[in-house]
Amino acid sequence: MDINYSDVDTLPSQPPAKARLLLVDDEENILRSLHRVMRREPYELAFARSGEEALQRLATETFDLVISDAHMPGISGPDLLARIKQKYPGCIRILLTGYTDLASTIAAINEGQIYRYISKPWEEDELRLTVRQALAFQYSERRRLALEQLTRAQNQELQVLNATLEDKVRARTEELEQTAGMLDLAYQELRQSYTTAAEVFSALINKRLPAKRQPNAKVIALVKAFAEHCQLDSALTWDVTMAAALYNLGKLSWPDQMIETPSELMGKVQREEYQRYPVTGEKLLMALEPLRNAACIIRHHQERWSGKGVPDQLAGEQIPLGARVLKLAVDFVEFQFGLILERKVSREDAITLVGRYKGLVYDPEMADQFLQMIVQQAPDVEGYDPAILRLDTLRVTPGMVLARNLYAASGMLLLNEGKVLTASLIEKLTAFEQNEPNGLRYELYVYPPENEEKETAS
Structure with missing residues (x-):
């Protein structure tokens, strides 16, 4: 057995320049929308209008990623992705679904082990970012598997060498340690991919x-x-x-x-x-x-x-x-x-x-x-927003927008966050202040009027 230990150095340092994507949906307008979103991306796109057609194409062609709608006649999206997981585990899978379609989403996660699900209607930038991250995750996983396969082959050779010549074992020790270090690096990359995916989910929840x-x-x-x-x-x-x-x-x-x-x-x-x-x-x-x-x-x-x-x-x-x-x-x-x-x-x-x-x-x-x-040590949860101004009633002007609720000294809510100030409202606040104990002055957290923000930005 002759294993070339320099094979590790030949593994690609980044994902391939052009990936093949299969887009599956029984509605022509959805496929056209997906094509429009992805057409400027460096991918080769293919289309299928049913789960059956998708499986036929997968039987004769190789794809890196499949995006499938959840609800289709015949083979549903979760069922299709589960079959792809069984037959083509290296092909990464994404499900298109609605916010309320929780049962299909859970089935796809449990049976098809999908990478992500995307709710319709989708944000175009989000969809493109998700595909990029999915392909990066796929590359990291492929690299890890390749390194594991190489390590297994090296371990087999080590057993043969150990039976014949212990000196060769010592000569290979340093190279094995290098491979083990690369496996650790691949594991860290995979862990980072999960961290990134969690951050993306968190951003979606916040929306x-x-x-x-x-x-x-x-x-x-x-x-x-x-x-x-x-x-x-x-x-x-x-x-x-x-x-x-x-x-x-x-x-x-x-x-x-x-x-x-x-x-x-x-x-x-x-x-x-x-x-x-x-x-x-x-x-x-x-x-x-x-x-x-x-x-x-x-x-x-x-x-x-x-x-x-x-x-x-x-x-x-x-x-x-x-x-x-x-x-x-x-x-x-x-x-x-x-x-x-x-x-x-x-x-x-x-x-x-x-x-x-x-x-x-x-x-x-x-x-x-x-x-x-x-x-x-912990900072205020409100955080710092440089766009927010802190002003008293004498300095606020009509058109400004409240960034926080305004309360009287008694705790009574005077104005809600998001309220646009008018001349009459400012006049009423000034009148209320005169009845506050100990000469209390209101502090208002406000955003400047929209036209002022645009002028500042320009």
């Missing part, structure tokens, strides 16, 4: 919420900071960070009105649906082996220390450690974003609420550590 009420990035930042503060091990930190990026995944099928409603204001039917979203999120991720721990964290992040949470009424230390961490971060952010209570609360009030419910909702020892970190 269902208003721009000023998107919690995932803040939750991720808090989880990372708390993991460092408590010196959690790297594996748990990675798992809980992935869970922070994807904890809202189970809400993707909700209607827009429900996804924007604070949980405190939900009716009975909505509340039941709300309590199911951690389990739905877990199911969507369980087929992905590297994300199984994150999926378990997502399932239990709405459990309560008292045992009165969902879905399994776990109590105390029965709740996974990562889920306890995520619960603290999620509630602290969502309190301030107005996703739990009827109105947004201040950072100080969020700190008070976490302290008040430790031992009931939160792990008491962990809550103390979390609040210690928040007071010492």
Whole structure:
């Protein structure tokens, strides 16, 4: 047996310049739309108008990636992708589906082990980015498999050499260590691909919420900071960070009105649906082996220390450690974003609420550590937006837009975030100020009028 150890150096350093894509849909207008989105990309495109036609083409041609609609006569999208997984496992698979088509999506993830699903109607830039990332992931996986195959061949040769000449074994040791290092690198690349995919999912989830009420990035930042503060091990930190990026995944099928409603204001039917979203999120991720721990964290992040949470009424230390961490971060952010209570609360009030419910909702020892970190080092969840101006009533002008809710000293809501200021409103605010105790002046967080923003940008 003669193995060339320099073969590792001949593996391509980047994905091939031109990939072959098969687009499957029974509607001609959808295929035309996909062609229009992809025509300027460096791909060779082929089309099939049914699952049967797609399988016929796959039997005689090689494709790197298949995008299939979920609902088609005959062979459905999930069934087609499951067959492709069995016969052509190297071909990466993407499903086109609607927000409410949860059953088909779960079937495709569990049986077809799809790379991603894309909701219709899609964002063109998102679709192109998803395909690029899928092909990059495919390349990373192919490289890893090639390195594993090469390592197995080298190990077989090593057994033969060991039986005849130990000196050759010593001569090959350094080369084997180099190959093992490259395998580690390939594994890190694969792990990074999952991280990137999680970030993309997180961005998609955020698109269902208003721009000023998107919690995932803040939750991720808090989880990372708390993991460092408590010196959690790297594996748990990675798992809980992935869970922070994807904890809202189970809400993707909700209607827009429900996804924007604070949980405190939900009716009975909505509340039941709300309590199911951690389990739905877990199911969507369980087929992905590297994300199984994150999926378990997502399932239990709405459990309560008292045992009165969902879905399994776990109590105390029965709740996974990562889920306890995520619960603290999620509630602290969502309190301030107005996703739990009827109105947004201040950072100080969020700190008070976490302290008040430790031992009931939160792990008491962990809550103390979390609040210690928040007071010492964590920035305000509101973050810094250079476009926001902080002005008193004498300096605001008509056309400005409120960036935050405005409250009187009594706590009464005066104006909602997003309200466009008019001359009459400014006059009324000035009049209200005269009745405030101790000469209190209102501070308004506002965006400048649109025409001023355009002039500044130009």
